[in-house]
Amino acid sequence: MKQKQYRQTLTPSVFYILLALYNKERHGYEIMKQVEYASDGKIKMGPGTLYGSIKRMLADGLIEEAYERPDPEFDDERRKYYRLTEFGRKQLSMELKRYGNAIKLARLKNLLLGLEL
Amino acid sequence: MKQKQYRQTLTPSVFYILLALYNKERHGYEIMKQVEYASDGKIKMGPGTLYGSIKRMLADGLIEEAYERPDPEFDDERRKYYRLTEFGRKQLSMELKRYGNAIKLARLKNLLLGLEL
DNA sequence: AACAATATATCCGTTTTCGATATATAATAT
DNA sequence: ATATTATATATCGAAAACGGATATATTGTT
Numbered sequence: 001m002k003q004k005q006y007r008q009t010l011t012p013s014v015f016y017i018l019l020a021l022y023n024k025e026r027h028g029y030e031i032m033k034q035v036e037y038a039s040d041g042k043i044k045m046g047p048g049t050l051y052g053s054i055k056r057m058l059a060d061g062l063i064e065e066a067y068e069r070p071d072p073e074f075d076d077e078r079r080k081y082y083r084l085t086e087f088g089r090k091q092l093s094m095e096l097k098r099y100g101n102a103i104k105l106a107r108l109k110n111l112l113l114g115l116e117l
Numbered sequence: 118m119k120q121k122q123y124r125q126t127l128t129p130s131v132f133y134i135l136l137a138l139y140n141k142e143r144h145g146y147e148i149m150k151q152v153e154y155a156s157d158g159k160i161k162m163g164p165g166t167l168y169g170s171i172k173r174m175l176a177d178g179l180i181e182e183a184y185e186r187p188d189p190e191f192d193d194e195r196r197k198y199y200r201l202t203e204f205g206r207k208q209l210s211m212e213l214k215r216y217g218n219a220i221k222l223a224r225l226k227n228l229l230l231g232l233e234l
Numbered sequence: 235a236a237c238a239a240t241a242t243a244t245c246c247g248t249t250t251t252c253g254a255t256a257t258a259t260a261a262t263a264t
Numbered sequence: 265a266t267a268t269t270a271t272a273t274a275t276c277g278a279a280a281a282c283g284g285a286t287a288t289a290t291t292g293t294t
Binding site (some may be wrong): 008009011012015017019022023033038039040042043044092096098099100101102105106109110112 | 126128129136139155215217218219
């Protein structure tokens with residue numbers, strides 16, 4: 001049986017949070033800073049968007065909490081760490097592909113437009 | 118004075134509509150079909166999203182109506198044609214850049230194998 | 235003549251966004 | 265020592281956006 005897909009597109013917030021978690025576990029505030037850093041400061045996620053999105057993503061199975069704590073010397077017990085699930089990794093990969101195709105298409109159109117003129 | 122930016126990110130719908138209008142004027146239904154075609158059928162935009170988005174995008178100055186009608190023989194008078202404004206083109210360009218950077222970042226970490234851009 | 239596809243549009247419940255607000259701890263500066 | 269800033273999580277609620285359902289009418293096809 002063909003199960004129905006999760007969503008047509010990820011929301012931008014979900015996309016950027018998944019991207020921030022692609023290579024390591026991070027806690028909420030760290031995700032916030034990483035998104036800002038990775039976008040050259042262009043995208044600033046407020047706490048409402050961040051923690052609201054995290055809640056939904058946990059419920060949807062895109063991410064899960066990682067209970068392993070780092071060395072207590074570098075830890076802060078207020079933190080909650082999150083990691084991608086396999087499902088979340090898959091969704092991120094699909095979205096990256098979609099945007100990759102969109103970019104390819106834009107380039108192709110640019111070329112064709114140049115030839116037409 | 119530094120005017121505040123339009124939005125942090127475009128919504129996926131707005132992004133795909135802008136992309137569909139990147140190289141030619143199109144009417145609503147045509148945009149709908151183009152988005153579906155350009156995404157290999159993966160993204161299906163319903164009329165609620167389409168015409169709601171168009172309305173907002175007109176108000177925001179991302180697109181404008183193109184009143185020039187094509188040859189009456191190939192025309193359908195029900196149609197309304199839209200084109201990108203300079204502002205819309207700029208926003209699309211910025212968003213493409215953001216996603217391009219995100220993809221580069223992901224590829225750097227070997228998440229995406231074999232996606233050529 | 236009947237039917238499917240084209241074309242635009244609105245309604246409305248659901249979901250998402252995002253600034254404001256709250257609370258508390260850790261780190262830094264005065 | 266104390267004040268301030270940065271870190272860290274969380275909720276609230278209005279506004280925005282989404283998307284299926286519905287409506288209406290025309291065009292093209294069987």
